[in-house]
Amino acid sequence: MKVLALAGGVGGAKLAAGLAQTLPPADLIVVVNTGDDFQHFGLRISPDLDTVCYTLAGLANPDTGWGRAGESWTVMEAVSLLGGPSWFQLGDRDLGTHLERTRRLQEGQPLSQITRHFCQAWGVLPTVLPMSDDPVATMVHTAQGVLPFQEYFVHLRCEPQVTGFHFEGLHQARPAPGVLEAIQQADLVVICPSNPWVSIAPIVELPGIKPALQGLPVVAISPIIAGQAVKGPAAKMYRELGIQPSAAAVAAHYGSQIDGGLLSGFVIDTQDAAQAQLIASAGLAVLVTETLMLDAAGRRRLAGKVLEFVNKLPASGVVIS
Amino acid sequence: MKVLALAGGVGGAKLAAGLAQTLPPADLIVVVNTGDDFQHFGLRISPDLDTVCYTLAGLANPDTGWGRAGESWTVMEAVSLLGGPSWFQLGDRDLGTHLERTRRLQEGQPLSQITRHFCQAWGVLPTVLPMSDDPVATMVHTAQGVLPFQEYFVHLRCEPQVTGFHFEGLHQARPAPGVLEAIQQADLVVICPSNPWVSIAPIVELPGIKPALQGLPVVAISPIIAGQAVKGPAAKMYRELGIQPSAAAVAAHYGSQIDGGLLSGFVIDTQDAAQAQLIASAGLAVLVTETLMLDAAGRRRLAGKVLEFVNKLPASGVVIS
Numbered sequence: 001m002k003v004l005a006l007a008g009g010v011g012g013a014k015l016a017a018g019l020a021q022t023l024p025p026a027d028l029i030v031v032v033n034t035g036d037d038f039q040h041f042g043l044r045i046s047p048d049l050d051t052v053c054y055t056l057a058g059l060a061n062p063d064t065g066w067g068r069a070g071e072s073w074t075v076m077e078a079v080s081l082l083g084g085p086s087w088f089q090l091g092d093r094d095l096g097t098h099l100e101r102t103r104r105l106q107e108g109q110p111l112s113q114i115t116r117h118f119c120q121a122w123g124v125l126p127t128v129l130p131m132s133d134d135p136v137a138t139m140v141h142t143a144q145g146v147l148p149f150q151e152y153f154v155h156l157r158c159e160p161q162v163t164g165f166h167f168e169g170l171h172q173a174r175p176a177p178g179v180l181e182a183i184q185q186a187d188l189v190v191i192c193p194s195n196p197w198v199s200i201a202p203i204v205e206l207p208g209i210k211p212a213l214q215g216l217p218v219v220a221i222s223p224i225i226a227g228q229a230v231k232g233p234a235a236k237m238y239r240e241l242g243i244q245p246s247a248a249a250v251a252a253h254y255g256s257q258i259d260g261g262l263l264s265g266f267v268i269d270t271q272d273a274a275q276a277q278l279i280a281s282a283g284l285a286v287l288v289t290e291t292l293m294l295d296a297a298g299r300r301r302l303a304g305k306v307l308e309f310v311n312k313l314p315a316s317g318v319v320i321s
Numbered sequence: 322m323k324v325l326a327l328a329g330g331v332g333g334a335k336l337a338a339g340l341a342q343t344l345p346p347a348d349l350i351v352v353v354n355t356g357d358d359f360q361h362f363g364l365r366i367s368p369d370l371d372t373v374c375y376t377l378a379g380l381a382n383p384d385t386g387w388g389r390a391g392e393s394w395t396v397m398e399a400v401s402l403l404g405g406p407s408w409f410q411l412g413d414r415d416l417g418t419h420l421e422r423t424r425r426l427q428e429g430q431p432l433s434q435i436t437r438h439f440c441q442a443w444g445v446l447p448t449v450l451p452m453s454d455d456p457v458a459t460m461v462h463t464a465q466g467v468l469p470f471q472e473y474f475v476h477l478r479c480e481p482q483v484t485g486f487h488f489e490g491l492h493q494a495r496p497a498p499g500v501l502e503a504i505q506q507a508d509l510v511v512i513c514p515s516n517p518w519v520s521i522a523p524i525v526e527l528p529g530i531k532p533a534l535q536g537l538p539v540v541a542i543s544p545i546i547a548g549q550a551v552k553g554p555a556a557k558m559y560r561e562l563g564i565q566p567s568a569a570a571v572a573a574h575y576g577s578q579i580d581g582g583l584l585s586g587f588v589i590d591t592q593d594a595a596q597a598q599l600i601a602s603a604g605l606a607v608l609v610t611e612t613l614m615l616d617a618a619g620r621r622r623l624a625g626k627v628l629e630f631v632n633k634l635p636a637s638g639v640v641i642s
Contacts, residue, residue: 042363042423072395078417082442084424092413096399102363103405121403 008199018299329520339620
């Protein structure tokens with residue numbers, strides 16, 4: 001089964017790692033959000049892409065989910081001593097990635113080619129594709145004005161009240177080479193438990209993606225469990241946008257293919273089992289299972305459950321597993 | 322006595338440190354070559370400026386003369402693993418400088434302001450000025466073509482045969498704020514034992530510098546001792562340009578103010594005492610003394626000798642001290 005996973009940062013990286021432990025490398029392609037990429041200290045930083053690659057390579061910091069294991073912070077200490085900004089933490093090993101990516105971009109290499117090269121160097125076997133080689137910048141509309149994503153997310157710790165989003169450059173951007181082909185060849189598209197507003201939306205709103213997904217098995221895993229985001233501001237965003245955060249709200253947000261939405265199936269946590277029938281009533285197949293990925297076994301388990309579910313995907317209705 | 326020192330990299334930094342140990346901080350201004358500045362990994366690197374500042378701050382690596390003491394190399398190891406270039410060695414602490422300088426430049430701060438700020442943070446008491454806030458790029462003409470300075474100097478280890486030099490942007494560049502004022506207020510200008518072709522020439526060829534130096538006591542210390550450069554390619558450059566490298570050749574290269582040249586005095590090593598009369602015959606006061614700066618005491622000693630020499634500078638003739 002050829003699987004295409006759409007992923008943002010930490011949650012997406014975890015499920016991607018679970019899929020990578022379950023599928024032959026040739027059968028998994030992970031397409032990663034680059035809407036939160038930014039320039040800092042003159043360097044191009046691709047936080048989601050790096051989180052996914054580090055996680056797949058086994059290089060990620062298991063405590064934070066982002067950054068690298070066994071990291072040192074010598075450069076940032078030197079920067080801080082000079083009064084430079086320390087709100088975005090850049091570890092020494094991680095900086096090696098940003099330096100070399102920046103150098104290659106300035107040489108004219110596209111991000112997708114650089115990512116392929118980095119994955120080879122790090123021993124990442126599945127294919128990882130940035131969603132686009134073109135610049136797309138997620139902008140967060142807030143009560144404090146329109147903020148670049150990392151300014152909102154890291155610098156201001158998601159504190160400003162969100163009123164909306166836009167994605168600069170989105171309509172001029174093309175999916176990276178291989179992305180549309182991967183969708184065409186996919187037997188299953190997995191929307192990882194990433195933030196629907198700022199991790200998944202930039203990918204699926206790229207020109208050509210939504211039409212290509214129509215008619216394919218597309219299964220999303222809810223990033224909201226018991227009304228809370230496992231990590232990050234997804235639940236807070238729903239609330240501030242006037243929507244009660246819940247698995248059902250995420251399902252409604254993505255929508256069923258029957259109604260022109262994205263999904264054919266949806267995966268919710270056992271804690272949200274009471275919402276299963278409501279979600280299924282929109283024409284979705286619903287899997288109820290444990291979705292928290294607390295360790296490598298949890299990632300593998302969820303990946304296996306999702307693949308098993310899709311192998312016998314009902315047109316709609318609830319599967320508890 | 323207000324002293325203005327013109328400096329390139331390691332040799333210049335050492336004498337500047339000797340002067341800093343000898344003069345009150347308010348009486349010393351060091352103007353540093355920026356012709357060998359370049360962009361690498363998207364970062365702005367100012368090797369001579371950093372060498373001078375690190376040396377004055379006591380942060381320099383005493384073994385290499387460049388880079389920082391107790392340096393670690395985590396970032397470059399990560400870059401190398403990704404197949405990135407390692408020919409220009411960037412230590413972790415040193416990278417902190419490049420990141421923060423690049424960030425401030427992109428914010429629109431001029432290099433001279435950034436340098437002042439860095440010097441405050443590092444506890445450097447004398448004033449250090451980049452020669453210019455405008456871009457000047459030393460280009461080395463060689464048998465292998467015209468090469469950017471660091472490409473010639475570090476990447477190709479000074480191997481290509483030199484046929485000449487030019488300085489891109491020089492005629493549009495202005496001396497940094499404070500440089501011409503410092504010359505006007507100087508009782509003495511010291512040209513440090515730096516490479517005349519690529520460290521001192523970019524500074525003195527800047528518009529307005531040479532006229533401002535005329536009539537001032539300007540004393541250079543020969544970077545050539547016994548026909549050899551203490552460090553770097555100066556002697557090799559003289560040879561390849563058809564000039565036998567010697568202290569006398571450097572004195573002739575700079576020229577006496579009597580003939581429209583730069584110098585009123587010249588300092589040579591005791592090993593070159595036999596050339597003193599020849600150099601003096603061009604109308605220069607010549608000091609013969611030990612010029613090798615093997616340690617902090619050697620730097621202080623040479624600085625003291627130069628200041629003492631200038632305090633009773635003869636119109637010409639030889640002083641042995």
